[in-house]
Amino acid sequence: MTEPILFAPSDAPFWDDPHIASQMLYAHLDPNWDAASYNHQTIAAIYTFLGERFGLQEGSSILDLGCGPGLYSVKFASDGVKVTGFDVSKNSLDYARGYAESHGLDITYIHQDYLTLDIQAAFDAAVLISCDYGVLAPERRSNLLARVYRALRPGGWFALDVFTHEKRRGQEITKDWSIEAQGGFWRKQPHIVLSETIAYPDRDVYLDHYTIVDVDGSQTHYRLWEQAFDRLALVTELENAGFLVQDVYASLAGDPWTSASQSVAAVVRKPS
Numbered sequence: 001m002t003e004p005i006l007f008a009p010s011d012a013p014f015w016d017d018p019h020i021a022s023q024m025l026y027a028h029l030d031p032n033w034d035a036a037s038y039n040h041q042t043i044a045a046i047y048t049f050l051g052e053r054f055g056l057q058e059g060s061s062i063l064d065l066g067c068g069p070g071l072y073s074v075k076f077a078s079d080g081v082k083v084t085g086f087d088v089s090k091n092s093l094d095y096a097r098g099y100a101e102s103h104g105l106d107i108t109y110i111h112q113d114y115l116t117l118d119i120q121a122a123f124d125a126a127v128l129i130s131c132d133y134g135v136l137a138p139e140r141r142s143n144l145l146a147r148v149y150r151a152l153r154p155g156g157w158f159a160l161d162v163f164t165h166e167k168r169r170g171q172e173i174t175k176d177w178s179i180e181a182q183g184g185f186w187r188k189q190p191h192i193v194l195s196e197t198i199a200y201p202d203r204d205v206y207l208d209h210y211t212i213v214d215v216d217g218s219q220t221h222y223r224l225w226e227q228a229f230d231r232l233a234l235v236t237e238l239e240n241a242g243f244l245v246q247d248v249y250a251s252l253a254g255d256p257w258t259s260a261s262q263s264v265a266a267v268v269r270k271p272s
């Protein structure tokens with residue numbers, strides 16, 4: 001197969017496809033699985049670390065970008081922090097709204113692409129958790145950083161994480177296929193999955209390319225991109241967007257960075 005053009009989009013929605021979204025929600029809510037969200041022990045560690053690092057108090061405000069089913073939003077809201085979550089998955093937001101309502105939590109959830117965020121200096125902090133930044137093409141990353149910067153108050157905090165090359169070591173290039181006779185992750189109906197990982201080593205990019213063949217023979221290509229970062233590359237992008245980098249860790253739970261870390265996380269501030 002010829003290599004797709006870097007960051008070429010999928011043929012169809014991924015996060016907001018109703019069937020895929022229901023599978024994703026299942027993965028988000030699994031307490032032991034590091035899939036769509038981190039396992040729930042890690043989520044608790046990230047919430048505690050960031051809450052303290054940001055100095056959040058009752059009445060502080062936080063933007064949860066790509067909030068999914070609101071696993072972090074509910075924790076911050078339980079402490080009296082005013083949370084606004086943005087996500088493109090209607091299914092996840094339906095769950096998040098239902099959970100907040102049944103637990104008496106006042107959280108604002110907005111069904112909107114965070115690349116269209118248009119808020120001026122209104123938030124004390126923002127988070128983008130679970131390595132979502134690296135799926136974006138470079139121009140989309142700088143667009144997002146500019147929008148987050150604008151949304152923060154002077155001195156506001158932002159934290160995000162991304163994967164490093166270590167995450168892919170030993171599995172840079174793979175090919176596989178399967179017949180999902182009972183339906184599966186991609187489709188409720190029977191389908192065939194052809195999967196391939198392609199590395200673009202000169203650009204530090206990986207593509208997990210899934211071709212789904214439906215019973216009528218039609219093919220849909222899902223292209224899941226990942227920009228791998230090292231510490232310097234992440235810091236440079238954040239500084240170019242005007243942020244002051246406060247700390248770099250191996251994870252958003254504050255684990256110390258080493259050259260063997262599979263992810264790199266940064267805590268940054270908008271200048272006061």
Ligand SMILES: C[S@@+](CC[C@H](N)C(=O)[O-])C[C@H]1O[C@@H](n2cnc3c(N)ncnc32)[C@H](O)[C@@H]1O
Nearest residue numbers: 015036037066067068087088089113114129130
């Ligand atoms: C890997 S999940 C992480 C969810 C959540 N941050 C967590 O860690 O539990 C990525 C989330 O980002 C959402 N998402 C992806 N692209 C988005 C975009 N452009 N705008 C808003 N949400 C997006 C997805 O729907 C999904 O809920």
